[in-house]
Amino acid sequence: MSPLQLRLAGLGVVVLLALAPALLSAFSITLMNFIGIYAIAVLGLVLLTGIGGMLSFGQAAFVGLGAYATAWLTAKQGYSPWLGLMLALVLAAAVAAILGAVTLRLGGHFLSLSTVAWGIAIYYLFGNLPMLGQYNGISEIPAISIGALSLADSKSIYYLIWALLIAALVLAANLLSSREGRAIRALRGGRVLVESLGINPFRVRLVTFVLSALLSAISGWLYAHMSRFVSPAPFDVTVGVLYLLMAMIGGMGHLAGAVVGAAIVTILKNSIQDWLPRLAPGASGQLEIVVFSVLFILLLQRARAGLVPFALRFLPRVQPRVPIAEPALDRRLRPARGTPLLNVDGVLRRFGGLVAVNSVSFEVKAGEILGLIGPNGAGKTTMFNLITGALAPDQGRVHFLGQDITHQPQRQIARAGIARTFQHVKLRSSMTLLDTVLLGIYGRTSSRFFAGTFGLDRSEENRARAEAMHQLQRVGLDDRAFELAGNLPLGSQRLLEIARALASDPALLVLDEPAAGLRAGEKAELAKLLTLLKAEGLTILLVEHDMDFVMGLVDRTVVMDFGAKLCEGTPAEVRRDPRVQEAYLGGVA
Amino acid sequence: MDAEIATILAMDGIASGAIYLLIGLGLVLIFAVTRVIFVPFGDIAAFTGLSLAALENGHRPGTVGLVAVLAVLATLKETALLVRTRELHRLPHTLLFYLVLPLAPAAAIWFTTGSVLPMPLRIVLALALVLPIAPLLDCLVFRPIADASVLLLLTVAVALHFALDGLGLLFFGPEGVRTQPLTETVLDIGGFIVNAQTLLIVAASIVFSGLLYLFFEFTLLGKALRATAINRTGARLVGIRPTSTASKAYLLGSLLAGISGVLIAPATTMFYDSGFLIGLKAFVGAIFGAMASYPVTALGAILVGLLESFASFWSSAYKEVVVFGLLIPILLWRSLSLGEVEEEEAEE
Numbered sequence: 020m021s022p023l024q025l026r027l028a029g030l031g032v033v034v035l036l037a038l039a040p041a042l043l044s045a046f047s048i049t050l051m052n053f054i055g056i057y058a059i060a061v062l063g064l065v066l067l068t069g070i071g072g073m074l075s076f077g078q079a080a081f082v083g084l085g086a087y088a089t090a091w092l093t094a095k096q097g098y099s100p101w102l103g104l105m106l107a108l109v110l111a112a113a114v115a116a117i118l119g120a121v122t123l124r125l126g127g128h129f130l131s132l133s134t135v136a137w138g139i140a141i142y143y144l145f146g147n148l149p150m151l152g153q154y155n156g157i158s159e160i161p162a163i164s165i166g167a168l169s170l171a172d173s174k175s176i177y178y179l180i181w182a183l184l185i186a187a188l189v190l191a192a193n194l195l196s197s198r199e200g201r202a203i204r205a206l207r208g209g210r211v212l213v214e215s216l217g218i219n220p221f222r223v224r225l226v227t228f229v230l231s232a233l234l235s236a237i238s239g240w241l242y243a244h245m246s247r248f249v250s251p252a253p254f255d256v257t258v259g260v261l262y263l264l265m266a267m268i269g270g271m272g273h274l275a276g277a278v279v280g281a282a283i284v285t286i287l288k289n290s291i292q293d294w295l296p297r298l299a300p301g302a303s304g305q306l307e308i309v310v311f312s313v314l315f316i317l318l319l320q321r322a323r324a325g326l327v328p329f330a331l332r333f334l335p336r337v338q339p340r341v342p343i344a345e346p347a348l349d350r351r352l353r354p355a356r357g358t359p360l361l362n363v364d365g366v367l368r369r370f371g372g373l374v375a376v377n378s379v380s381f382e383v384k385a386g387e388i389l390g391l392i393g394p395n396g397a398g399k400t401t402m403f404n405l406i407t408g409a410l411a412p413d414q415g416r417v418h419f420l421g422q423d424i425t426h427q428p429q430r431q432i433a434r435a436g437i438a439r440t441f442q443h444v445k446l447r448s449s450m451t452l453l454d455t456v457l458l459g460i461y462g463r464t465s466s467r468f469f470a471g472t473f474g475l476d477r478s479e480e481n482r483a484r485a486e487a488m489h490q491l492q493r494v495g496l497d498d499r500a501f502e503l504a505g506n507l508p509l510g511s512q513r514l515l516e517i518a519r520a521l522a523s524d525p526a527l528l529v530l531d532e533p534a535a536g537l538r539a540g541e542k543a544e545l546a547k548l549l550t551l552l553k554a555e556g557l558t559i560l561l562v563e564h565d566m567d568f569v570m571g572l573v574d575r576t577v578v579m580d581f582g583a584k585l586c587e588g589t590p591a592e593v594r595r596d597p598r599v600q601e602a603y604l605g606g607v608a
Numbered sequence: 609m610d611a612e613i614a615t616i617l618a619m620d621g622i623a624s625g626a627i628y629l630l631i632g633l634g635l636v637l638i639f640a641v642t643r644v645i646f647v648p649f650g651d652i653a654a655f656t657g658l659s660l661a662a663l664e665n666g667h668r669p670g671t672v673g674l675v676a677v678l679a680v681l682a683t684l685k686e687t688a689l690l691v692r693t694r695e696l697h698r699l700p701h702t703l704l705f706y707l708v709l710p711l712a713p714a715a716a717i718w719f720t721t722g723s724v725l726p727m728p729l730r731i732v733l734a735l736a737l738v739l740p741i742a743p744l745l746d747c748l749v750f751r752p753i754a755d756a757s758v759l760l761l762l763t764v765a766v767a768l769h770f771a772l773d774g775l776g777l778l779f780f781g782p783e784g785v786r787t788q789p790l791t792e793t794v795l796d797i798g799g800f801i802v803n804a805q806t807l808l809i810v811a812a813s814i815v816f817s818g819l820l821y822l823f824f825e826f827t828l829l830g831k832a833l834r835a836t837a838i839n840r841t842g843a844r845l846v847g848i849r850p851t852s853t854a855s856k857a858y859l860l861g862s863l864l865a866g867i868s869g870v871l872i873a874p875a876t877t878m879f880y881d882s883g884f885l886i887g888l889k890a891f892v893g894a895i896f897g898a899m900a901s902y903p904v905t906a907l908g909a910i911l912v913g914l915l916e917s918f919a920s921f922w923s924s925a926y927k928e929v930v931v932f933g934l935l936i937p938i939l940l941w942r943s944l945s946l947g948e949v950e951e952e953e954a955e956e
Binding site: 072076117121129132133135136139140142144147257260264306307308311313314316319320 | 646647752753758760762764766771774775778888925926931932935940943
């Protein structure tokens with residue numbers, strides 16, 4: 020399917036939606052209104068939980084916050100619903116920012132459980148505050164009006180709800196294909212990768228949390244002015260779980276999953292309400308919860324991906340837009356060949372009683388490939404982590420480009436120009452190769468959430484895409500740019516990691532055992548690439564224990580054993596050194 | 609507020625804290641062994657109270673039906689598994705553990721319905737009746753996804769709570785109940801009037817936390833549970849079977865929850881859905897201990913009880929708001945003291 024056909028299909032859906040009030044019964048339109056309102060809240064949950072990996076049971080509470088804010092301001096204070104919308108948004112954003120600041124640094128389940136707890140707290144707050152009508156709620160909420168046009172009946176508010184939903188979907192899609200959106204998509208699966216790309220995961224999480232709260236607030240605002248009445252019950256934690264169920268049924272990882280899930284659950288709920296009383300008269304309300312909970316558990320056990328990914332398999336794929344040449348992104352100034360680039364000075368790191376790295380010093384000069392080798396347990400990986408900032412040394416200093424980076428966080432070191440790869444490949448398997456490499460460009464571009472959401476980042480984005488394509492070309496993966504990273508064999512995944520690292524335009528490339536687990540052919544290919552990069556003037560620090568691989572490639576080597584530096588020199592010198600022979604072979608006869 | 613009221617509130621708080629403590633210890637135990645945050649422990653406590661009340665009135669508790677349904681489902685599932693793996697010779701074992709043992713207390717109650725039994729027997733029966741629920745739920749719900757992420761397990765646990773909530777109404781009805789007091793003695797300690805019931809609650813919680821400590825330190829099973837908590841793969845390598853340790857952990861946790869249910873039911877009116885709030889307050893206590901430390905969890909639970917008691921004096925309508933609002937500063941403290949927690953979880 021070409022992009023034009025996709026647009027036509029989208030237009031067709033919009034026309035159908037616009038005609039719906041003329042074609043459907045009033046009851047169906049009411050149902051559609053609920054679907055739209057739920058879908059907006061669930062969209063926030065998809066962004067937060069499905070894509071950003073933060074599980075929240077508190078989405079309903081944010082919806083309630085929005086609904087009560089506008090209900091109080093319009094019904095009790097007599098202001099316009101549009102001011103109500105402002106208040107709803109401001110309040111939701113403020114609460115989300117505070118809660119997020121407290122919980123988002125903690126592990127995943129703390130955040131999730133605190134959403135349960137504060138969801139309950141807010142429910143009781145609604146139920147007890149006299150100014151919010153306690154458990155009786157607030158009634159006589161005015162309808163929204165646009166100029167002289169009142170949206171009091173369900174067929175007219177229908178247009179507002181679905182226009183907002185479509186706008187939210189388009190903006191969310193914009194965001195996800197932008198610089199910060201890719202950062203959100205990279206959040207799932209651990210912090211180390213995200214930090215190593217120069218991304219501040221806490222900031223990205225916090226903004227995502229606030230965005231999701233804003234969507235809930237809009238949903239709550241619509242709910243209040245559609246039902247014209249609010250009470251605490253629809254914002255209970257049970258409903259928060261129902262929103263999760265919607266997201267899960269639709270497909271947590273897809274924006275469209277929000278609409279599909281909201282539609283299915285709403286329609287299902289409606290039909291269950293029809294037939295349950297016949298099965299169990301008197302207890303149908305509770306049985307409804309049981310049916311949904313059991314359905315939810317079965318879904319979590321058996322089909323976590325949801326419906327949308329399943330349906331996508333049967334739909335034609337949209338042709339991706341291949342990046343075209345653009346003016347290149349700015350590059351870093353390269354230090355002159357031979358000048359000191361990285362200086363490790365007397366670095367020491369203890370783990371309890373074990374000294375993993377013991378006062379090691381060495382230097383990396385611009386334009387060379389330096390190998391850091393040593394037998395298993397020599398402290399190579401610790402050294403690697405000390406340089407890239409994943410660990411902090413107990414003593415000693417690390418200088419990079421004359422700047423002290425000893426106690427800087429990982430992401431600052433990444434921004435300063437040290438790019439790394441991982442011994443155990445860290446990729447987001449559901450991102451395309453192009454998006455993966457674009458993640459590497461994060462530090463070289465500057466568009467923020469707002470620009471990404473409203474499409475103001477196009478020129479920078481096009482240049483970044485062209486650059487990413489160029490880096491894929493460099494490692495020979497450009498013909499597979501739109502495949503998913505998870506589908507590549509290990510050798511190609513290593514190359515992809517190198518492309519991602521190169522995309523950050525590093526002054527120093529640090530590779531952690533890049534040859535581990537590769538077949539001979541793949542190793543040769545990797546060696547060829549590294550030689551090529553060196554010829555282009557890139558400095559490389561190679562941590563490796565495959566001697567053959569290292570010796571044919573590097574200019575100099577540093578040998579470590581039992582945490583200390585054994586010696587350093589050219590490959591030939593090191594090979595002759597009896598201490599090295601003893602370390603590797605256990606003594607010479 | 610004068611000193612006398614403060615003392616009464618403090619004693620009240622410690623008593624309810626002691627109840628959250630027992631459930632909180634169970635939560636930490638299950639989380640350590642299975643990584644499941646077993647939200648329904650509160651429901652287990654509530655069901656125990658409700659079952660006990662039914663036994664007192666000579667009714668057949670709704671739990672009998674619940675256990676029967678779960679036992680039959682679990683037996684069917686396990687038998688199907690045996691058929692698939694061609695291990696039908698283990699069928700008697702399966703029948704014994706998934707059908708006969710869970711149903712034995714239910715059967716005992718079935719045959720004694722109508723006659724009112726003495727109190728200690730009633731308590732033992734109520735506990736025995738409720739004990740199999742959590743292990744059976746584990747078998748049906750959590751075992752198939754034992755390797756899933758903490759967040760997925762948590763989502764399942766929350767959904768499971770709501771399922772139990774609905775079933776609770778079905779099996780127990782909407783009426784609230786209070787059981788007979790375990791003791792009606794009132795003690796006069798140095799001028800303070802103390803309910804023996806309160807002392808009993810505190811004593812029980814001290815005794816059972818002590819027993820738990822002894823169990824972990826000095827029994828092989830306790831050590832196996834601790835080993836599983838520290839390193840699951842390592843525990844497997846030395847021959848500890850994760851499914852059976854999980855079942856035992858659930859039994860132990862249920863026992864703690866059941867005892868707290870027995871203790872709380874004479875003091876508070878129990879409804880089919882009372883368990884959620886009780887469980888969540890225990891959880892707030894467990895957060896103090898970062899879901900890992902038993903002693904800190906115990907302290908946290910007592911603190912929650914005290915806070916709740918004083919908050920309800922100040923304004924009983926807002927006590928839940930205060931208790932759950934408290935979570936925010938605790939989490940802030942935790943996030944400052946623990947720093948950022950690195951979680952390398954697989955993408956799902």
